[in-house]
Amino acid sequence: MGETVVARRLDALLGAAFVVTWSSGFIGAELGTRGAPASGLLAWRFIIAAAVLGGWLAWRRRRIPRRDLVLHVVIGTLAQGGYLYGVFLAAEHGVVAGINNLITALQPLVAVTLAVPILGERLTRRQFAGFAAGLAGVALVVGGDVRGGAPAWAYLLPFAAMLSLVGATFLERRARPAAALPEALAVQALVSAVLFAGVAGADGALVPPADPVFWTAVAILVVLAMFGGYGLYWVNVRRTGVARVSALLYLTPPTTMLWGWIMFGSTLTPLSLLGVLVCAAAVTTALHNPTPRPTAPRPSEVRQAQTTAPPESTHA
Template identity: 30%
Template sequence: MTSKRPLWLAAAPVLFLLLWSAGFPIAKIGIAHAEPMTILALRYTLVLVLLAPLALILRPPLPKSFRAGFDVAVTGFLIQVVYFGLCYLAFKSGTSSGTVAIVVCLQPILVGLLAPRFAGEPVSPRTWAGLALGLIGAGTVILSHAELKTQGPFGLICTAIALFGMTGAALYEKRFGVTQHPITANLIQYAVGAAVTLPLALWTESAPISWDWEFIAVMAYLVLGNSLLAISLLLAMIRAGEVARVSALFYLVPPLAALFAWPLLGEALAPLGWAGMGLAAVGVMLASRRARG
């Protein structure tokens, strides 16, 4: 007898994709107001400021052991520091968003290759077909939409390490992650992120923040939408489902990010990009569909 999936988990993929994808053009708007590490440090610190009073009032349970807390911290480090931090450094070094997106788009394939060994999850031929279609579709969107450039090898090295950071986070969470109270998990993960990015921002960046209503709106979205809701949904989906299928959702991020960039940044999606978006959607449906049995 199979248990019925909760409604919030069924809706989680759509909500996650919308929140995560919109964050890319919104973060690009933020870069015009502050330097990358400054944005990340401010983002993580604001999350902690919001969660600390809730933790004092609600007193959520702490991890049951040091190892459980350590596992939460490792996942947070891989996502908040390795993935986000190095992607932002790549942008700062002159690497275009298209170049970063193409490299990071390899994440579902990398997860599929490593999942049988590190998460004990075999990848079916249908899932592989979906992953391949998703990669082709997402790559089509990126190539039709973004300029591909890089200023030397530093940006590409950062992007490659960021790819392994997000891949490692997904596999680590699947293998070692256990359900924690969301306030507790977020406090640990964003404390790790702030502990690394805040010193980096202070040591390497000196440009002042351009405070106005637009930057305040950007930070509000990055804190509430990206940092609190999207990451919590992603980790919950990884724990509840097969990691390769959840990772396939990332193929829809470049198309949806391009779609959000249209009204937010005035960057229209080319006709070839629309075709790529449809192909990526078909690939994700194939890779994410649960086998009946």
């Protein structure tokens, strides 16, 4: 019982950290693309991240099995290349953070709908209602920030980004590569660095600006969004499953709104504050899961342990 309580508290802590750090990526995108193309910003994000993670990998002398290497190349291309380039390119073409968040907030509904037949995760009607309500909450949160100005095709970019992240998540859950998270992030960062350096070079955007705002955005994207948000995304997926992490994504628009208020002086409208409450209620509903944790032993295993272990034993 004690171990279960500790595990749940750890899950809650990891989930909260994920929400805060994942939300920072939208702020870094908006801040960085004010003075530089999206491709250049992403290239330097991953060049720095790849240098750090690649150096760590070389120092540890870790060998990655060929199967895991190929899988993480594909996962990195989808989750880093496809998702981030779609979000950042949308910001570059005038899609404001609110709409970017609103469209990518479709990810939880898409993910949990597919998680049932593909991954076999169980989802109650109450949980599904929570996911649907979460989307309504997101709409309220960003309602004050939904304005035009971007070309019509630009709004397809965050939608494609969302589908790319869903694809990467399901590939990782189905294939279950054995490489540890640092090794996985190192491979994905290296692949993304090559990908975005090539794109930035073709755009003539590889030379970084001297503006300190640009490097502030890069620091946010590397330290908070990459090592924090993206790393914690996979930690939470592995610990608690796709459905729970998808529910937590509904808390990122309200958190992004607070980030925007702190950094850019964005207005907190009553409609947005109402949306925060709706999102919180929706996530609480969606996270209500009567089923055991994915890593919990089967009942038959527990009964067998109880019959074979001494009375004072605490076998799980």
